[in-house]
Amino acid sequence: MTTVAPESDVRRHELAAFLRSRRERITPEQAGLPRGSRRRTPGLRREEVAQLASVGVTWYTWLEQARDIKVSPQVLDAIARTLLLDRSERTHLFSLSGAVDPTPGSTCPTVSPALAAMIEQLDPLPSCIQNSRYDILAYNRTYGQLFCDLDAVAPEDRNCMLLSYTNEDWRSSLVDLHEVHRLMAAKFRASMAEHLAEPAWKVLLKRLEAASPEFRELWARHEVVGPSARTKHFHNRHVGSLRVNHTDLWLGPSSGPRMVTYIPVDAESRDRLERLYRLAPATV
Structure with missing residues (x-):
């Protein structure tokens, strides 16, 4: 009779092997440490990674020995930085750990070159890719x-929720703000119901x-739409003034990423969107 290891055991051993390979x-010098004359371990020592x-x-x-221990996203973030993981490696680390990255990069695997080209081709129709957390x-x-001027906003602040409540230009563009x-x-x-424990x-x-x-006042009402x-x-x-129809093209499950596009409802709004496109700075 063949015994199959539980998925959690497989994940821990994969994580341990991955960490060892990245550490080695x-x-x-890359970590800002002196090499010394008696170093035998390839790469960094475990105690050096722990210290950094x-x-x-x-x-x-224990983590590199595939022990069954709890790993917080904050600790994984520190280890990822210490081991100089790139975006793909960082994603792999969090996936193996069964954790959600608290500080994901400003770009996202969801936005493929084809999708980026598609929203560019939609100009002058305003279009963007958002995730379920309303990050742009x-x-x-x-x-x-x-x-x-979205280009002037720091990538980590490009979030529709945050901008609509804190950015004065964004707020002034919304008719019937309240x-x-x-x-x-x-x-x-409603979106957060599936992500209550996620750090981000x-x-x-x-x-x-x-x-x-x-x-804070609106959140306390517990309304859901x-x-x-x-x-x-x-x-x-x-x-x-612009009047547009909001449309969503879901790129996965309905709670996941989507393409948002605004379609003008009248000729005047279309003309004004074309003017806005001509006024907007060209992307580099």
């Missing part, structure tokens, strides 16, 4: 000027609560 390829990542030596040793992962030229905010808070609560979601929620009394296509009214600072 990092030179002391600010974790216990015994704990890190990619956007075209017209979308970049629809609410604010109703928009009510719906956004309700949609965010909790960090965003804390930022919103700390930055906006209005968000699902995604839906609606006609929206914006006031762009460059071209004036």
Whole structure:
């Protein structure tokens, strides 16, 4: 009779082997350490990784020995930085650990070159790629000027929830601001139901609560609204009033990433979007 190891055991051994292989390829010089004359271990020693990542030596040793121990996302983040993991390796580390990356990169594997080219081809129709947390992962030229100068916003702050509550240009573009905010808070609560324990979601929620009394008041209502296509009214600072139909193209499960596109409902809005496209700076 053949015995199959539990998936958790397989993951721990894969994680242990992955960590050892990454540790052994990092030179002391790369980590900012002196090489010394009696070094026999290829790459870094376990105690050096533990010291640089600010974790216990015994704990890190157990991790490389595939022991059944709990690993926090914050510790994984420190280890990823110490081992100089690139984006793919970092994703692999968190996947093997069964954890969610608390500080994902500004780009996302969801945004393939084909998708990026597609939203560019949609200009002058404003279009972007968002995840379920409302992070803006990619956007075209017209979308970049629809609410604010999005290129001037730090990548980690390109989040529709955060911008609509804290960015004055974005806020001024929203007609009937309070109703928009009510719906956004309700949609965010509905989306967060599947991600309550994930660090990135909790960090965003804390930022919103700390930055906006209005968000705190709306969040306390516990209203929930699902995604839906609606006609929206914006006031762009460059071209004036715009009426558009909001459409979502889901790129996976309905709670996952999506392509958001705004279609003008009348000739005047279309003309103004074309003007906005001409006014927007060309991407490099």
